[in-house]
Amino acid sequence: MQLKVYGNREAVELVRRMVVKDREQRSIIIHGDSGLGKKHLASYIAASYLCSEHNGQPCGVCKSCRMIMHGTHPDVIYVRANPNGNYIIDESIRPIVADSAVMPNESRYKVYIIPDIDRSVNTIIAVQNILLKLIEEPPEHVVVIMTARSKEVFLQTIISRTLSVGVSAVSEQESIEYLTENFPQAAQQDIDSAVQAGRGNIGRCRQYLENGGFHDAVDIARGICDGLLTGSEYGVLKAVFAADGKKQLARQAAELFSEIARDAASCCVGNSERELSVSCYEQGARRLSAMLSSAGCSRLYDTALDCVGRIDANCNLSLTLSYFAAKLSQVVK
Ligand SMILES: [Zn+2]
Structure with missing residues (x-):
């Protein structure tokens, strides 16, 4: 240490x-x-x-x-x-x-x-x-x-x-400094990706680089977003089902996706610069906001939180995930 x-x-x-x-x-x-x-x-x-x-x-x-x-x-x-x-x-x-x-x-x-x-x-x-x-x-x-x-x-x-x-989140620059000093072997591209995913939370940045659960959850949340952006129902389903059988992973991914949707909604109503600093996929959030109305983004957000609620209530995970993917795809149709 x-x-x-x-x-x-x-x-x-x-x-x-x-x-x-x-x-x-x-x-x-x-x-x-x-x-x-x-x-x-x-x-x-x-x-x-x-x-x-x-x-x-x-x-x-x-x-x-x-x-x-x-x-x-x-x-x-x-x-x-x-x-x-x-x-x-x-x-x-x-x-x-x-x-x-x-x-x-x-x-x-x-x-x-x-x-x-x-x-x-x-x-x-x-x-x-x-x-x-x-x-x-x-x-x-x-x-x-x-x-x-x-x-x-x-x-x-x-x-x-x-x-x-x-204690509070650190700046992007400080995250980069931390990761560069502590993960000297990591490629610059991976460090950038970790900084994006962690959003000033050094523990999350670390987890991302160490390929822990957080890394997988970020991948799923980004995958859902990409599926929606390309109008691919299959893409959304595929991303979501990477968490099948893994309750904690599914919950974290749904939460991370809710943050992307919240950023997108916030971007729709004009908070495009400063306020957009929560989610693990800033580019995705911006593109979603260009594609959907703020009401559409809010529906994505609500759907993700509903999924978290169902997971917490111990609903059948596979069914919850299918329902989640279908509801999300409906929003972009
Ligand atoms: Zn001393």
């Missing part, structure tokens, strides 16, 4: 000021969508707090920074949930409270990083109630950093005692 944060200048500056003024916040919530780098920012904050240079950002070369980069710092503790994302109170949360009374091994602080609290559906309240004690009266040496997609999952009593830091 490298200790560099792309974009998110406000957050980086906030951390810098806290450290140089010796006013490190001891409980922090980092919130923002998946893929925007919440856990990375948590590690960055830990490194900034513990770096022996103490100048507001991790130097990347001192012993402490190197240990954090290698994930071996004894005073930076990543708390783990079970495979379903739930924190087991007696296994992972109570032990933190007990351990927090023990002095750090070699640093000023002991940093507990508790990621994805919002995924701990079964224990989300219990986790916070137990952590509250630690957050209300933290020992001098304790720092607690929690992450979640939304701040709203936190109890008011936690929020009122915590610094909230939001």
Whole structure:
């Protein structure tokens, strides 16, 4: 892991000021969508707090920074949930409270990083109630950093005692910079395609290049769009059925396609430049908007969301996909 944060200048500056003024916040919530780098920012904050240079950002070369980069710092503790994302109170949360009374091994602080609290559906309240004690009266040496997609999952009593830091999407230029530095083997064309698909979400850009599920979902969403643009019912069906038997993939592809349709609708009503920055297929969205009215684009959008709803309601996937493809093709007829 490298200790560099792309974009998110406000957050980086906030951390810098806290450290140089010796006013490190001891409980922090980092919130923002998946893929925007919440856990990375948590590690960055830990490194900034513990770096022996103490100048507001991790130097990347001192012993402490190197240990954090290698994930071996004894005073930076990543708390783990079970495979379903739930924190087991007696296994992972109570032990933190007990351990927090023990002095750090070699640093000023002991940093507990508790990621994805919002995924701990079964224990989300219990986790916070137990952590509250630690957050209300933290020992001098304790720092607690929690992450979640939304701040709203936190109890008011936690929020009122915590610094909230939001992470946001990065610019196209920053995405390119990130991918070029981290995927030196990747061809320029693939990097461009990943940047287009990820739209400032570095996690998604990475997933795209690593050929994960996101890559396939983007291909399907783009394939649907191309099928519609060429008036090929078969093309739409073929694209959609690449997700047959794969519920998560189908859901993600339908969602991505809904974003393309939303961009197209937005383009129809004249937001052609700045506003068009959501979907994974900007060219496709522009061409759809030239072919359809805004009402037509909105119908595509509604159809895609309807498909997501049916998938969530556990409807038969093959039937849902056939219905989805047919409904979409009707719109362009
Ligand atoms: Zn350092």
